[in-house]
Amino acid sequence: MRIKDWLSRLEKDLKLIGIISDTHIPARAKAIPKKVFEVFSDVSLILHAGDLNRLSVIEELKQIAPVVAVYGNMDNREVKEKLTAITSVKIYSWDIGLTHHGGGFWGTKHLERIAAKNNFDVLVFGHTHRPFLKQGKNALFFNPGSPTEPLPPFITKRCVGLLKISKKVIEPKIIHL
Numbered sequence: 001m002r003i004k005d006w007l008s009r010l011e012k013d014l015k016l017i018g019i020i021s022d023t024h025i026p027a028r029a030k031a032i033p034k035k036v037f038e039v040f041s042d043v044s045l046i047l048h049a050g051d052l053n054r055l056s057v058i059e060e061l062k063q064i065a066p067v068v069a070v071y072g073n074m075d076n077r078e079v080k081e082k083l084t085a086i087t088s089v090k091i092y093s094w095d096i097g098l099t100h101h102g103g104g105f106w107g108t109k110h111l112e113r114i115a116a117k118n119n120f121d122v123l124v125f126g127h128t129h130r131p132f133l134k135q136g137k138n139a140l141f142f143n144p145g146s147p148t149e150p151l152p153p154f155i156t157k158r159c160v161g162l163l164k165i166s167k168k169v170i171e172p173k174i175i176h177l
Helices: 003-013 034-039 056-061 077-082 109-118
Strands: 015-020 045-048 067-069 086-091 094-099 122-124 131-135 140-144 159-165 170-176
Touching (some): 015 140, 034 159, 045 086, 094 109, 109 122, 131 159, 140 159, 140 170
Parallel strands (some): 015 045, 045 067, 094 122, 122 140
Antiparallel strands (some): 086 094, 159 170
């Protein structure tokens, strides 16, 4: 097989997933920052880890790619009735879990329990508004932070995440906006 053919096949096998959380629209920001749409322009799926505040956030993100989302602690009743607290997607043989409150402020014990109970290879979570990326015992833990309200704002920047997924490797990345 020629190198060009091999690279072309590799690109087809690569999935790019946008990771976002804690948008808090319109409570803490009027709209999703335009930079998010630029960063997510090539993604094939978006995972939102809660605290959307309005379902319209999903509709906006769907302009880019399909969206899978969970509700967060600050979401209204309409959002909580439409979404679940935890869900997952399977990409190739990877199980990617999605929840809002993973307990990231207090270490990874709660994250480890969630991942182990559900056999997740990756657990995406939000709530802290701070980016977090750590390989645990059996899973990768990934919090993209917040694109609208990082905490604390004088230390943490606005950000989102990307997951590059192939059949053999997952490559996470935090993107500062």
